[in-house]
Amino acid sequence: xxxxxxxxxxxxxxxxxxxxxxxxxxxxxxxxxxxxxxxxxxxxxxxxxxxxxxxxxxxxxxxxxxxxxxxxxxxxxxxxxxxxxxxxxxxxxxxxxxxxxxxxxxxxxxxxxxxxxxxxxxxxxxxxxxxxxxxxxxxxxxxxxxxxxxxxxxxxxxxxxxxxxxxxxxxxxxxxxxxxxxxxxxxxxxxxxxxxxxxxxxxxxxxxxxxxxxxxxxxxxxxxxxxxxxxxxxxxxxxxxxxxxxxxxxxxxxxxxxx
Amino acid sequence: xxxxxxxxxxxxxxxxxxxxxxxxxxxxxxxxxxxxxxxxxxxxxxxxxxxxxxxxxxxxxxxxxxxxxxxxxxxxxxxxxxxxxxxxxxxxxxxxxxxxxxxxxxxxxxxxxxxxxxxxxxxxxxxxxxxxxxxxxxxxxxxxxxxxxxxxxxxxxxxxxxxxxxxxxxxxxxxxxxxxxxxxxxxxxxxxxxxxxxxxxxxxxx
Numbered sequence: 001x002x003x004x005x006x007x008x009x010x011x012x013x014x015x016x017x018x019x020x021x022x023x024x025x026x027x028x029x030x031x032x033x034x035x036x037x038x039x040x041x042x043x044x045x046x047x048x049x050x051x052x053x054x055x056x057x058x059x060x061x062x063x064x065x066x067x068x069x070x071x072x073x074x075x076x077x078x079x080x081x082x083x084x085x086x087x088x089x090x091x092x093x094x095x096x097x098x099x100x101x102x103x104x105x106x107x108x109x110x111x112x113x114x115x116x117x118x119x120x121x122x123x124x125x126x127x128x129x130x131x132x133x134x135x136x137x138x139x140x141x142x143x144x145x146x147x148x149x150x151x152x153x154x155x156x157x158x159x160x161x162x163x164x165x166x167x168x169x170x171x172x173x174x175x176x177x178x179x180x181x182x183x184x185x186x187x188x189x190x191x192x193x194x195x196x197x198x199x200x201x202x203x204x205x206x207x208x209x210x211x212x213x214x215x216x217x218x219x220x221x222x223x224x225x226x227x228x229x230x231x232x233x234x235x236x237x238x239x240x241x242x243x244x245x246x247x248x249x250x251x252x253x254x255x256x257x258x259x
Numbered sequence: 260x261x262x263x264x265x266x267x268x269x270x271x272x273x274x275x276x277x278x279x280x281x282x283x284x285x286x287x288x289x290x291x292x293x294x295x296x297x298x299x300x301x302x303x304x305x306x307x308x309x310x311x312x313x314x315x316x317x318x319x320x321x322x323x324x325x326x327x328x329x330x331x332x333x334x335x336x337x338x339x340x341x342x343x344x345x346x347x348x349x350x351x352x353x354x355x356x357x358x359x360x361x362x363x364x365x366x367x368x369x370x371x372x373x374x375x376x377x378x379x380x381x382x383x384x385x386x387x388x389x390x391x392x393x394x395x396x397x398x399x400x401x402x403x404x405x406x407x408x409x410x411x412x413x414x415x416x417x418x419x420x421x422x423x424x425x426x427x428x429x430x431x432x433x434x435x436x437x438x439x440x441x442x443x444x445x446x447x448x449x450x451x452x453x454x455x456x457x458x459x460x461x462x463x464x465x
Contacts (some may be wrong), residue, residue, distance in 0.1 A: 001423055002382045003401060040449070043374045044380055057419045070276055076403060076447050098447065110397060121269065121306045172377065201373045224373050225378065256381040256401045259449050 003254045004220045005045035005227035006241060007205065010035060012081075013052045013159065015065060029235045033068045039234070040073040042241040043259040047073065048175075048229065051081030055104070056084070056150075058082055063077060063095050070096020080124055084109070089116050093124060101175065103128035104148035107162075109156055110169055111200055117170025126205075127171040131159035131192060132179035144192055151179045160199055167200050174200060175229065177207035185211025185232060193223035205229060213239060213247035220253045261460070262297035264324070265289045266315050268339055269305025277446035281457050288321045291323045299460070300324070300332055302440075304339030308364070308408070309351030311343055321357050328359060328438055332419070335459050336440030341433065342408055344440055350408055360433060360440075362412035367425045374425040379408040384420040384431050392432075392439050393420075400451050404431070404445035409442060437464035 010017045010032050017029040031037070036047055049069065054061045059082065066079055079092050080101025089100045100120075106113050106127060116125045130151055131144035139145075143161035163174055176196050178189035188209045197204040206225035210216060211234050219225045233239045248255045261278050262272055265287050278285045278301075286293065294300065302324070304311055315321055328334055336344050343356040348364035356364070367376050381401040386393055404422070409429040412418055419439065420432030431442045439459070445452035 001365060002380050002404075004379065005380050070272065071280075074273075074280065074447065074449050074453060076405075093270045094272055096276060098273070105306065123268075123305065123379070166366060198372060202422065203377075203379045226375060258400060259451065 001254050003038075003045070003256045004206075004214070004225075004248070006151060006255070007046045007048055007229050008039045008044050008241075008243060009048045009050065009207070009229045009231045011050045011052050011231070012062070012065065015062060017235065018052065019235065032065060032074055035235070036069050036077070037072045039241060040075055043245065043256065044075070044241050045256060046075055046227070047077040049079050050076065051079070054079075054082035061088065061092055064092055066092055066095040066097055080126070080128055084112060084114055086119050089120060089124075093120060095223070098124050099173070101126040101128045103130070106166065107146065107148050107157065110165065113166055113169040113171050117172070121148070122170045122172035125171050126173045127163070127166040128175045128177060129159065129162060129166075129175045130179050135190075137190070142195060147179055152180070157239050160195060163196050163200050164204060167202050171202065173181055173203045173205060175207050175231070176206040178209060181209030182207075183232070184209050187211065187215040188219040188223065188225075190218060190223045193219060193225050197224045197226070203227065213244045216244060216248060217251040220248070260297075261285045261299050261301055262294060263287045263301045263303065264294060264320065264340075266304070266311065266316065266318055266320060268311040269303065271303060273444070273446045274301060274303050277453060277456055278460075280453060281460060283346060283460055284331050289320070291319055294320065294323050294327065297327060297332060298454050300327055300334045301337065302334065302340035302344070303337040304343065306339055307351055308339065308348040308354040308356070309344055311339055312354050312356065315343070315357070324357060325359065331437050331464060333459065333462050333464055334438045336438065337446070338406060338442060338444055341440035341442050342410060344438065345410060345412070348408060359438060360412060360417055360435065362410060362417075364408045365411050366408050367427065369425040370460070371425070376425070377405055378409075378424045379405045382422050382443075384422055386420050387418050388416075390434075390439065391462050392417050392455055394458050395454050396451055400440070402431075402445065402452060404443045406442060416437040
């Protein structure tokens with residue numbers, strides 16, 4: 001049967017893996033290509049890279065890094081950060097990435113989702129979204145508002161409405177990154193993730209809050225996510241991918257265990 | 260030399276890199292002449308069947324590919340490449356494929372809201388018949404899939420491997436020598452995928 005995917009996320013600033021909530025921390029965790037290779041050897045199912053420099057400074061994505069990763073790993077990987085045109089997407093895909101992630105720039109220009117899907121196929125276009133919990137259920141029936149630009153700006157968009165719209169425009173996968181859980185290592189936002197997973201047809205990736213393997217058990221079993229992002233918990237060595245997969249398997253969650 | 264057919268159906272970078280990782284010389288071409296001279300053909304593809312078949316016909320490649328197979332040239336289909344070797348696909352309102360294998364390609368119709376379409380991720384392949392391309396790969400190993408349509412072969416003897424998704428056991432590896440075609444992406448399936456591709460490189464169909 002289809003297994004749940006464990007996806008390490010590497011935030012990149014100036015060709016170094018960096019820690020923390022986007023745009024705020026400067027701790028250098030290592031070389032992205034070396035770390036990617038290690039996680040690949042450890043049995044991760046996919047990888048995702050967010051180029052923070054490209055996104056924050058509106059610079060083109062570091063294509064040499066994408067190429068180096070593509071040479072080093074033989075599993076799919078996604079790249080995001082400042083991608084706003086078809087030319088950006090084409091360059092990144094031709095460098096060897098499997099998928100493109102769009103987030104803030106898709107909110108600004110939703111047509112980029114449809115254009116990307118038409119040009120390269122929906123399977124190449126991932127919508128990243130950063131919802132924050134809000135009390136106003138009149139304006140935001142789902143209970144969550146979409147934020148952009150490192151969680152700093154509110155958009156007035158309801159999270160579920162935006163997810164559905166992105167799907168209809170052609171996004172092939174949705175990464176739901178909880179602003180409230182991000183960086184806390186206290187667990188994923190189950191309610192938010194489940195709501196999106198239940199209400200869209202495409203695969204949903206849970207993101208934000210992973211601190212221990214039990215959190216992944218919960219997000220797969222209770223939120224019905226198809227995949228989960230891990231970052232700090234493995235970058236610090238607190239957990240390993242094989243260790244996570246062993247616990248998931250013991251809890252009855254289907255995971256790939258030979259690689 | 261591996262000849263990868265380029266008919267503008269998706270990104271060929273991963274396929275090229277996988278063979279380069281194995282140290283195999285690769286040419287990527289849409290030229291009928293180059294394909295006629297090919298020793299070993301890889302027929303990949305990502306995207307929609309309708310536009311892929313239109314392009315293939317425009318490029319005059321359907322007969323060239325049929326002849327290569329008739330000559331016994333080892334031929335590996337991948338993903339959309341696998342789907343269009345069949346007679347027909349349900350996609351795009353109904354598309355005629357190249358017809359190298361009898362059968363139809365169908366859309367996953369999931370009954371469970373959590374069985375998402377596309378089928379995306381690592382799923383296991385259960386062998387139905389032995390094949391040299393499976394050498395060194397345990398029965399039930401996982402490969403990487405991403406697709407919304409799946410092959411439904413009309414001839415049971417062409418089913419080499421089967422995978423379960425959304426309540427459907429579908430043929431994930433099909434073929435009749437010298438053709439093998441996978442619904443999964445061996446070039447994205449890690450070390451196991453590389454073993455599969457190496458087996459293809461080494462394969463001398465009887």
